[in-house]
Amino acid sequence: MAAGSDVMESRIGRMCIERGLKMTGQRRVIARVLSEAQDHPDVEELYRRAAQLDSRISVATVYRTVRLLEEKGILERRDFGGGRARYEATEEGDHYHLIDVETGKVIEFEDREHAELIRRIARDLGFDLVSHRLELFARKRPADAGQDTAAPSSPARTGGRSKR
Numbered sequence: 372m373a374a375g376s377d378v379m380e381s382r383i384g385r386m387c388i389e390r391g392l393k394m395t396g397q398r399r400v401i402a403r404v405l406s407e408a409q410d411h412p413d414v415e416e417l418y419r420r421a422a423q424l425d426s427r428i429s430v431a432t433v434y435r436t437v438r439l440l441e442e443k444g445i446l447e448r449r450d451f452g453g454g455r456a457r458y459e460a461t462e463e464g465d466h467y468h469l470i471d472v473e474t475g476k477v478i479e480f481e482d483r484e485h486a487e488l489i490r491r492i493a494r495d496l497g498f499d500l501v502s503h504r505l506e507l508f509a510r511k512r513p514a515d516a517g518q519d520t521a522a523p524s525s526p527a528r529t530g531g532r533s534k535r
Contacts, residue, residue, distance in 0.1 A: 381406035386445045400425045401436045405446070411477055413455040449506075467505040 380388065384402040387394055394402070404420045405412075412420070418433040440446040449468070467485070469478045485505065493500040 383440070383445060387440070387443070390443045390445065392439070392443065397425060397428050397432055398436055400428060401433060411449055467507070469507040469509055472508050472510055
């Protein structure tokens, strides 16, 4: 995609426009890459992907754009270990992350009971919950261990959203 091509705006591109950001061609490319990401890329990976679409994009432009999108509440910075901040679009609703400490793979899931518990705790303590996050750092069990353990009370949602 050329930076100036006339294409439909990506989901993150639309969020930028809604928040009054000027959408340059390079910002559009970065927004598209972020919108299409099936993982939580760090800035270096984001740069590699964006540069494949527009070779004029510099790593400095990617850093500035990510910082701006984070300031505007469009992106959220995540620290899943490994020493690099990774990013995902700000989403409505509650979703959580399980990080495989061996591989770095990130699995997104939802758990209605957890979300209700967190809200109840805040309410019982006299607060209205503004936001919360849950990040589980885990190690995969050996294939033969725990295969017949009870199923969780609320199903995890991964649905292809396993992220790396």
